[in-house]
Amino acid sequence: MDAVRVRFAPSPTGYLHIGGARTALYDWLLARKTGGQFILRIEDTDRNRYVADAVQDIKDSLRWLGLDWDEGPDAGGEVGPYFQSERLNIYQKYATQLVEAGKAYYCFCTPERLEEMRKKQEQAGEPSGYDRHCRELSAEEVEKKLAAGQKYVIRFKVPLTGKTQVHDELRGEMVFDHQTLDDFVVLKSDGFPTYHLASVVDDHLMGISHVIRGEEWIISLPRHFLLYAAFGWTPPAFVHLPIFLAPDGKGKLSKRHGATGVHEFKEKGYLPEALVNFLLLLGWHPATDQELFTLDQAVEAFSVERINTSPVNFSLDKLDWFNGIYIRQLSHEELAKRALPFLQKDGLLPDPCPPEQFAYLVRLMPLVQERIKLLSDISDAVGYFLREEIDPPAPELLLGKKGTVEQVTAILAKVETVLSQTADFSEENLERTLRALAEELQIKAGQLFMPVRVAVTGQTATPGLFQLLAALGQKKVLPRLKQAVAVLQQTGMEGAST
RNA sequence: GGUCCCAUCGUCUAGGGGUUAGGACACCGCCCUUUCACGGCGGCGGCAGGGGUUCGAAUCCCCUUGGGACUACCA
Numbered sequence: 001m002d003a004v005r006v007r008f009a010p011s012p013t014g015y016l017h018i019g020g021a022r023t024a025l026y027d028w029l030l031a032r033k034t035g036g037q038f039i040l041r042i043e044d045t046d047r048n049r050y051v052a053d054a055v056q057d058i059k060d061s062l063r064w065l066g067l068d069w070d071e072g073p074d075a076g077g078e079v080g081p082y083f084q085s086e087r088l089n090i091y092q093k094y095a096t097q098l099v100e101a102g103k104a105y106y107c108f109c110t111p112e113r114l115e116e117m118r119k120k121q122e123q124a125g126e127p128s129g130y131d132r133h134c135r136e137l138s139a140e141e142v143e144k145k146l147a148a149g150q151k152y153v154i155r156f157k158v159p160l161t162g163k164t165q166v167h168d169e170l171r172g173e174m175v176f177d178h179q180t181l182d183d184f185v186v187l188k189s190d191g192f193p194t195y196h197l198a199s200v201v202d203d204h205l206m207g208i209s210h211v212i213r214g215e216e217w218i219i220s221l222p223r224h225f226l227l228y229a230a231f232g233w234t235p236p237a238f239v240h241l242p243i244f245l246a247p248d249g250k251g252k253l254s255k256r257h258g259a260t261g262v263h264e265f266k267e268k269g270y271l272p273e274a275l276v277n278f279l280l281l282l283g284w285h286p287a288t289d290q291e292l293f294t295l296d297q298a299v300e301a302f303s304v305e306r307i308n309t310s311p312v313n314f315s316l317d318k319l320d321w322f323n324g325i326y327i328r329q330l331s332h333e334e335l336a337k338r339a340l341p342f343l344q345k346d347g348l349l350p351d352p353c354p355p356e357q358f359a360y361l362v363r364l365m366p367l368v369q370e371r372i373k374l375l376s377d378i379s380d381a382v383g384y385f386l387r388e389e390i391d392p393p394a395p396e397l398l399l400g401k402k403g404t405v406e407q408v409t410a411i412l413a414k415v416e417t418v419l420s421q422t423a424d425f426s427e428e429n430l431e432r433t434l435r436a437l438a439e440e441l442q443i444k445a446g447q448l449f450m451p452v453r454v455a456v457t458g459q460t461a462t463p464g465l466f467q468l469l470a471a472l473g474q475k476k477v478l479p480r481l482k483q484a485v486a487v488l489q490q491t492g493m494e495g496a497s498t
Numbered sequence: 499g500g501u502c503c504c505a506u507c508g509u510c511u512a513g514g515g516g517u518u519a520g521g522a523c524a525c526c527g528c529c530c531u532u533u534c535a536c537g538g539c540g541g542c543g544g545c546a547g548g549g550g551u552u553c554g555a556a557u558c559c560c561c562u563u564g565g566g567a568c569u570a571c572c573a
Contacts, residue, residue, distance in 0.1 A: 013573070174503085199573090217568090220568080249509095308510095311504065315510075318522075449532040
């Protein structure tokens with residue numbers, strides 16, 4: 001086989017979709033696996049749906065995922081330009097060539113006529129498709145209309161009879177009857193090509209060996225094979241990926257089903273490592289039971305043959321699990337680095353973050369690392385460390401299920417006294433001290449620990465108490481204990497007066 | 499409607515003539531434990547249905563059913 005050259009060819013009509021990200025991943029994997037090239041090509045042939053920021057988002061998202069391209073925007077390459085809008089003369093040349101060879105023709109039908117035609121077909125229950133109204137226009141008629149400046153498109157002349165056999169690497173041979181195909185447009189009236197023409201011409205000119213794309217293109221495959229045949233070119237290998245279904249299995253995944261843009265996953269606090277691993281296994285499976293893959297390991301294991309063909313429900317549960325795994329694998333320093341933007345966004349740390357505060361953040365990471373699933377969980381997890389004060393905890397929280405106001409008030413007051421008398425706020429000393437205190441008061445450790453936990457954090461679910469107190473420091477712990485005592489005293493008085 | 503694709507636990511999937519149908523996520527239980535997590539152990543749960551072929555089908559064939567894609571001068 002010749003050198004592998006694959007392309008990811010998104011249309012800049014919006015942000016990079018999660019489905020597109022998987023396509024790009026598989027493209028990239030195949031290229032890296034085979035030592036071939038991964039090409040990024042921007043298919044901006046729809047001027048109506050063009051979104052200005054889309055190209056930037058696509059590039060940013062690809063880079064964030066770790067998928068670098070060898071040719072394309074910002075990378076250059078021998079067979080550019082890599083923006084289709086800069087290749088219009090090429091498409092026009094090939095479209096004209098088709099017309100001259102009698103394999104395509106000018107069509108002057110107005111959108112209104114086509115609309116009407118469609119309506120009639122629908123009413124009559126007939127198959128939809130262009131009725132070939134302009135297919136047999138004489139050369140003179142065409143000349144006249146052209147000279148008169150009439151708008152036109154160029155349509156491909158699909159053979160009226162016969163069949164086209166196409167090949168998909170995963171599904172094998174498929175046969176399409178020409179009678180079910182209509183004369184599709186290859187060049188639009190604004191001089192831009194349609195996807196069919198542009199992708200076929202570019203894939204050929206760019207030496208693409210494998211076209212990896214979504215399953216929704218299967219139905220267009222015969223058109224593409226017809227085009228290759230008309231030009232006398234050999235088609236590349238086609239690999240159609242199973243589409244992503246909505247989590248409920250009802251229809252194609254779309255924005256209505258939550259996050260679908262790669263950048264949204266980033267903003268939600270997912271790690272690129274996790275997203276890549278998740279996407280890797282959505283439609284592909286190694287021959288082994290391995291579930292965790294770095295990009296390098298994925299390159300090693302990847303093979304086109306093991307891509308699945310059945311549609312995939314896009315359900316996020318497993319992604320969350322992957323994210324937890326990868327968060328736990330990060331060094332404390334790295335976790336802090338990645339979490340920082342989320343804390344800054346929530347106003348818990350300044351931007352830029354001074355070194356001492358960052359160092360403190362790093363210090364907190366071991367306490368929360370195995371407790372967060374998303375980077376965005378970080379603010380809740382470390383908020384009470386970073387804030388000078390916390391809101392007074394609710395009395396019910398302080399008391400727990402069985403505690404009485406008198407008892408818990410006494411416990412907390414005692415803890416406050418004891419902790420104010422020690423200068424050693426190490427975990428070891430804290431544990432020794434508090435366990436001894438529980439014994440002295442003749443209560444179970446838990447009866448002592450829980451009120452303290454709530455008093456200093458306002459929460460019942462926290463990291464280990466001694467780690468937490470040590471990290472918080474005496475300066476924050478004592479006032480919070482006092483505050484909790486005050487809350488309970490207040491409650492006690494109210495209780496007495498009613 | 500027409501054309502095409504697909505069909506194993508709720509989800510992602512392994513398995514492609516003889517398996518107690520395997521794994522992972524989720525869920526449930528137990529253990530660890532100062533709470534929550536993490537971790538460990540265990541459990542629940544599946545071959546869409548019907549016909550063939552075969553000594554024997556989850557596996558091969560056909561039909562049905564179900565799901566999905568496409569049906570633009572969008573990609």
